[in-house]
Amino acid sequence: MMRNAKYIWQSGVVLLVVLLLAWPAGIGVRNSAAEEQGTATPAGAGQTAVPEAPSGFVLLLTGNWGGQIEPCGCSEKQLGGIDRRSHILKAIPASGRLLVDAGPLIDKEDLQSRLKFETFLFSLKHLNYDAIGLSGEELLVKNELKPSELPPLVMTNMAEPARQTFEALGYLQKTLAAGEEQLDCLVLSLARELPASATDHQKKLVQLQDSAAAVKEMLASLNIDPEKSTPDRLIVVTMSEKNKGLAEKLQQMPALDVIATVGTADEPELCEAKTGPVMVTTGRLGKYIVRIDVPFGYRDNPSQLRFQRIAIEEDFEKDAVIVSRIDDYQLQMQIEQLVEDETKIVRQPLEGGNRFVGNVSCGAADCHEDIYQKWREFRHGYALETLEKVNRQYDPSCVSCHTVGMAYESGFRSREKTPDLADVGCEMCHGPGEKHQQDVYEEYQTVFTACEQCHDHESSPKFEKEREDYFKKIEHWTVPREYWE
Numbered sequence: 001m002m003r004n005a006k007y008i009w010q011s012g013v014v015l016l017v018v019l020l021l022a023w024p025a026g027i028g029v030r031n032s033a034a035e036e037q038g039t040a041t042p043a044g045a046g047q048t049a050v051p052e053a054p055s056g057f058v059l060l061l062t063g064n065w066g067g068q069i070e071p072c073g074c075s076e077k078q079l080g081g082i083d084r085r086s087h088i089l090k091a092i093p094a095s096g097r098l099l100v101d102a103g104p105l106i107d108k109e110d111l112q113s114r115l116k117f118e119t120f121l122f123s124l125k126h127l128n129y130d131a132i133g134l135s136g137e138e139l140l141v142k143n144e145l146k147p148s149e150l151p152p153l154v155m156t157n158m159a160e161p162a163r164q165t166f167e168a169l170g171y172l173q174k175t176l177a178a179g180e181e182q183l184d185c186l187v188l189s190l191a192r193e194l195p196a197s198a199t200d201h202q203k204k205l206v207q208l209q210d211s212a213a214a215v216k217e218m219l220a221s222l223n224i225d226p227e228k229s230t231p232d233r234l235i236v237v238t239m240s241e242k243n244k245g246l247a248e249k250l251q252q253m254p255a256l257d258v259i260a261t262v263g264t265a266d267e268p269e270l271c272e273a274k275t276g277p278v279m280v281t282t283g284r285l286g287k288y289i290v291r292i293d294v295p296f297g298y299r300d301n302p303s304q305l306r307f308q309r310i311a312i313e314e315d316f317e318k319d320a321v322i323v324s325r326i327d328d329y330q331l332q333m334q335i336e337q338l339v340e341d342e343t344k345i346v347r348q349p350l351e352g353g354n355r356f357v358g359n360v361s362c363g364a365a366d367c368h369e370d371i372y373q374k375w376r377e378f379r380h381g382y383a384l385e386t387l388e389k390v391n392r393q394y395d396p397s398c399v400s401c402h403t404v405g406m407a408y409e410s411g412f413r414s415r416e417k418t419p420d421l422a423d424v425g426c427e428m429c430h431g432p433g434e435k436h437q438q439d440v441y442e443e444y445q446t447v448f449t450a451c452e453q454c455h456d457h458e459s460s461p462k463f464e465k466e467r468e469d470y471f472k473k474i475e476h477w478t479v480p481r482e483y484w485e
Ligand code: HEC
Pocket: 379, 380, 382, 383, 384, 386, 387, 400, 401, 402, 403, 424, 428, 429, 448, 450, 451, 452, 453, 454, 455, 469, 470, 471, 473, 474
């Protein structure tokens, strides 16, 4: 049992350095990392943070993907990608590790999310995950999809008959083995409530129960007293929601060792607690893996338990099988014509019956021809081509920011159907142009905050700091700067 353990949470960068150094070659050790060895000594470096061949067991936790299969590639040095982690996992023998996803993988139930969900399940199975907790939207789509590849699903707070229809387990038991040593592990997963869109019929099918009660009941069925610590077993509970009340209830169960939950930060966090199980958040968007090292004999010396966040770096080698599955996913979106077909995604009407007219219309000879020419040559003017180069032109979650008005009734559909609405056109900053075209005195909009709808923290991390430079680069106006600053 790990009560009173002194938990050590180390900074991602330093850890990654240690990790890269400690693991066998083939991980892509960079020189800079090697150089830092002498100076960057992590806290408690005396105890080997990551043994060469781990002389202990390893718990690996992920979760809260928000549908992010891979980073968008809009800027440099983005973390994450389901295809970029296999070598991290391969470095630890499957028999000596417990690899668990707390969920949720997707957070919507639209067609794209369904295709994503299948891609996720395939990939997690391929990566040999031991347990996945499903919840929310996933429960609504799982049985409709009947995915071909299914990693072990665990749903502890679901009534048994429902669990059977979901092909899910109430708990997962795994005995880790490394050398002569063994460690019995138990995983319980708690699904969050169904989304508001769930029908009564769906609610009835899913049969979610009170989570804390379900944990106690499940433990009791395994002859484990939730009130007592269990020295012969490591028990992990995952929650796919931020739920303070539930977390507090779980922390009062001495039988539990680790609670993995959903947080708000991209980076995993260790929630310090003086007593009770250790609580850790999984981070968001697949950018990190939480690694908890459980050395042999840790029970005699619980302070050896170690926590790390492993950043999934841009230059990590990609897994060819998953890359090919992601290609299939892109192909499915092309076949389904998610962007092109009027009915496959929700399209909003524009305010006041206005419509998009397109870049060429704005740049007509007697209108803004000079501005049009300038725009064409700048990056906004070939933003769709950028997607075509990386084969993401059929992915609505990319096209929405790289074209005009995809999410609206008169917006972009495809290069063939709406060639003039390709790229980040005039109307993405100035608003739909039909009324202005019919009557030039009809004000066109310039919303200086328009930039942030696309230049957000994820896609354009430099924008906030270099705002002025960004404006300078697209300058095509004569209005004095003070006017809009
Ligand atoms: C509809 C989405 C969208 C809006 C709105 C938008 N941008 Fe962009 N911007 C993009 C995309 C996409 C790219 C990258 C295009 C490419 O390279 O294919 C980009 C690229 C840029 C670049 C090039 C960056 C570089 O380092 O060269 C600048 C500068 C820029 N935008 C400025 C702005 C400013 C200023 C605004 C607001 C007035 C703005 N953008 C509004 C989507 C948008």
